[in-house]
Amino acid sequence: MKDLRPETEAELAAIVRDTSEPLRIRGGGTRPIGVPVNGAPLTTAGLSGIDLYEPGALTLVAKAGTPVAEVETALAAEGQRLAFEPMDPRGLLGTEGEPTIGGVFAANVSGPRRIQCGAARDFLLGVRFVDGRGEVIRNGGRVMKNVTGYDLVKLMAGSYGTLGILTEVALKVLPKTQVTGSLACDGLGDETAIAALCRALGSPFEVTGAAHSQAGPEGAARTVIRIEGTEASVAYRAAELQKVLAAYGEFTIDTDPDSTKATWRAIRDVQPFHGTDGDIWRLSVKPTDAPGLVARIDGAEALYDWGGGLIWLCVPKGTAGQDIRTAIAKTGGHATLIRGTRGGGVFQPLAPPVAALQEGLRKRFDPKGLLNPGLMAQAREAAE
Amino acid sequence: MEMPAPNPDILSKKAELVTRLLDILPADAVISDPAETRAYECDALTAYKCPPLAAVLPSTTQEVSDVLRICHEMGVPVVPRGSGTSLAGGALPTEDSVILGVARLNDVIETDYDNRFIRVQTGRTNLSVTGAVEEDGYFYAPDPSSQLACAIAGNIAMNSGGAHCLKYGVTTNNLLGVTMVLMDGTVIELGGAHLDAEGYDLLGLICGSEGQLGVVTEATLRILHKPEGARPVLIGFDSNEVAGACVSDIIKAGVLPVAIEFMDRPCIRATEDFAKAGYPDCEALLIVEVEGSEAEIDEQLETIMSIARTHDPVELRQSGSAEESAKIWLGRKSAFGAMGNINDYMCLDGTIPVSQLPYVLKRIGEMSKEFGLDVANVFHAGDGNMHPLILFDANKPGDLETCEAFGAKILKLCVEVGGCLTGEHGVGIEKRDLMAHQYGEKDLAMQMAVKDVFDPKWLLNPAKVFPLAASDAHRIAAE
Incomplete structure (x- = not known):
């Protein structure tokens, strides 16, 4: 079946309002997580483009179907970035297509830097979405601090299109740092490696990545710690961390832009x-x-x-x-x-009262059960 | 400020309610004598007062659950209260409500440095959370200016911020998990010591819901190791526009200061008279603070000062010692006290896109003349969170009303330029009736639908957040 591909928010709202068939909602279709949804495929890819970008205010507003790559290119031109470092899922999931910014937030996708600066949801300032009745709803805004009313922005992040179809997202961006330093130590066992990472994260040296791979690039286990900043600051903190971590193993420093980028991209993208x-x-x-x-x-x-x-x-x-x-x-x-193999459910089962709240919200946001039915639904997963 | 008429049925059931509450709580935890309930008649928005029917001070999650279950069964509204420091009237009682104070829930439950969290009961004050981990070198980042008194429960309810949230985020960015009691007494757990709670982000949803979705009794909070050091620079300008442009340039340059504070001339003068911090007499003043080792601080301050120099500052004062840092912060930290020394004041909390700073400040100046009330501006410039302080005389008939009208006009301006009504104080009753300027009918209905799910009878913290006209249908349906 050919995808429904609305070009405007109004067109999308009309589709939802007029349909009685469930919808299988996707951005770029690169994250097929969860039970298969039976419904007419609908893509937000037609809702694309950056509407506003103010580098001096660290804010960007884009339509949900905007490719992540387009957002990243625009930010890079101003020396900024998506600090929460969303993964590119295509390698791991074997998918093709173009990841969208709406998809990133719908799945609340955050990479290694999440440990220091927060998750995708922490960078989402405002949303527009079409709910299951075809109404256009707005929440949040485009300012950094906003406690005006309930925070439906967070609720939408990570709800996989089951409460509403994102049409526009306003996000906080951050400046790129000048230098990346990557400290690495090979051959540590898991227990020692995690203890070392905890020690590094509990230091004042602002670690922005802390990972351990049982099979590193050369086959042996590798533990890596990232620090970012100016050249002098990275050099100072790397040396301090080496001292702090000496009890766990010898960490060597790499500040080559290409190899540090490759190291952290490999972790981000699994x-x-x-x-x-x-x-x-x-x-x-x-x-x-x-x-x-x-x-x-x-x-x-x-x-x-x-x-x-x-x-x-x-x-x-x-x-x-x-x-x-x-x-x-x-x-x-x-x-x-x-x-892989379903059967133990896809998403974590919730305690009954929490599951009841989740179901209650779903009924309010999507009373006709049109939006990705079955996805994130315990009963459906259990029935598989 | 219109509040719904008290329900006479509930008022008439006071004796029964108190008896039932005394069945489950110790005698000193149930306050029903009108002379004593008066202590709970208002929060820090003192213009509005109303003693509750009763107040309870439970000590455990189970007791909170029992109280809520009884009130739910009897249809009695409940107003949760942290320390009562809300500037928005978030803890204002109604005559037919029970105040549920969490002050006795103040234990530290667990401290875990390896995993960088602390779990506390939510009656604990913000500052005493940091106090519990400070000796070991850690701190809890959100730092609302009432942090000496305000409770974590209230911080979560209002999603409180503070001066340092430019770098560390607000409460919602530092909250890992909660134990929460729903209005019917059901106890739920959301999140935990791990990151990103499972299922929908209910943790994000309840944070900032102003005590209308549940009562949070325990919280797991992210703690961080303290930076090696911190030092500010003070920069004076002869125009607000230039100061605003400097803020924007600092942010664009890629330095991420921990705070960028802004004060305008009326505020500078008032604080100078009051605190004598030695501020220059100029149009606008920035305090920019950075963190790190001594060398890192020097490097960052040098970058900031070189940006500032391109804007021809009238004053550029780098702190070289703890003493000098304290002096630079002295005026800023005394700003509210200084204004209170002059007159009564109302503190607003709108947030605007940083690019709109000069325009909004200019318009506030014009409105000040129009309304005949002085206003001073002191705020977190890095994130556009403004705090205009409008001076008025509470003893002068009509002054409060004029002040409120002026405040409302400023907040509408914040919304018009792409900002919002409140950045960190919350809506409460104060901005309730302005919500329709921020959100459309459907947007508000969607938020109220969330309330319907968590609290179908609409008993928790009634008559706050949503305009009464908008919430009428929901409240009537609930009865």
Whole structure:
């Protein structure tokens, strides 16, 4: 079936208002996470373009279907960037197409720098969206601080198009830093590596990335820590961190722009698991719980980001989702199946009263059940 | 300010309510004597007062749950209260409501430096959260100026900010998890010690919901290691436009100061008379603070000063010591006291795009003449969060009303230029009736639909946030 591809917000609202068929909503279609949605495919790619960009106010407003690449190019021209570092999912998920800025926020996608500057949702200042009745709703604005009414902006971030179809996003951007330093140490075990990352993040040296790969670029385990700033500041903090971390291992510093960029892009995009055929899970946990949790799952390979708080897990194809759920139930946190065998549910099951609130919101925002039905819905996932 | 008429049925059930509350709480935790409930008649917006039917001071999440369950069963509205420092009337009672104060919930539950969080009961004050981890080198970043008194519960309800949020974000960016009690007594957990709560971002939704969706009894907060040091530079200009342009250039240059504070001439003069900080007598003054090691601070301040020099400052004063830093901050920190020393004042909180600063300041100056009331501006310039302080005389008939009309006009201006009514204080009752200027009918209806889900009877913190006319249908449907 040919995609519905509205070119304006009004056209999109009319489609939703007039339809009685469910809609399968996508930006660039590069993040097919969750149960398959039965519905007419609708893409926001036709709603594209940057409407406003004020570098001196660190704000940008773009239509939801604007390619991430277009936003990044515009920002780079002014020496700025999306500080929350959204991943490019195509390598991991084997998808094609163009990731959109709306998709990034709909899935609340944040990369390594999340640990220091916040998640995608922390950079989202305002939204416009079409709800399940075809009404255009506005929330938030384009200023940094705003507590005017309820924060539906956060609610929309990470709701995967199940509460409304984003049409416009206003976001906070930040200046690029001059120099990136990457400290690396090879051969550390998971426990030691995570302890070192926690120590670095608990220092005053403003670490902007803290990751550990069980299989680094040369096969051996590699632990990496990122610092960013001016040349003098990076040199100073790298030296201080080397002292602080000496008890865990010898960390060497790399400040080459190309190789540091490659290092952190590999972590952001979960490159160690590209082209593997295992099932991929994404876990968010208390960092010090991470190594023990990974050790409890048979055949698991891990890439730890966010100082250990984010675990990208590759498990043998067909691993029962219940095994992951059982393991994470012991530590707290949540697990999402990103790629592979469903059966243990995709999103983390919620406690009944929280699930009831979520369902209640969904009924209010989308009373006819048109928007990505089944997605993020526990009953549907359990029935699979 | 219009408040809904108290429900006579509820007023008549006071004795039964108090008896039921005494069944589940110790005697000293239930306050029902009208002489004593008066202590809860207002918050920091003292222009509006109304003693509640009763006040309760539970000590545990279970007690909070029991109180809410009883009030829910009896249809009694509940007004949650942190420390009562809201400038927006967020904790103003109604005559037929129970004040639920969290002051006795003030324990530290867990401190975890490896994972960089602290879990506290929410009656704990903002500053005492930092106090609990300070000796070990850590701090809790959001720092509203009432931080000595204000409670974490209120910070979460209002999504409080502070001077340093340019770098560290506001409450919602530093909140990892909560234990919250819904109006029917159900206890829920959202988030935890991990990042990004599962499911919909309900944590983000309840933060800033002004106590209308639930009562938060425990919170997991992100803590950070203190920077090695911090030092400000003071920059004086002979025009607001130039100061505004300098702010924009500093931000564009890629330095991320921890704070950029702005004061205009009326504010500078008032604080000089009051605190004698040695500020230059100029049109606009910026205080820009940066953090790091000594060398890093020097490097950043040099960048900022070289940008400032391109704007021909009338004064450029770099702090070289802790003493000099304190002197630079002295005037800024005394600004509210200085204004209070002159007269009564109303503090506004609109936020505007930074590019609109000069225009908005010019318009506020013109309006000041029009309304015949003085106004001083002191605010967080880096994020456009303005704090115009309008001076009035509470004893002079009509002055408060004139002041409110002036304030409303300033806030509408903030919205017109692309900003919002409130950046960090909240809507409360103060800006409730201006909400229709910020949002359309459907936008407000969507927000109220959220309230319908969390609190179907509309009992929590009634008559706040939404214009009464807009919320009428929801409240009537709930009865």
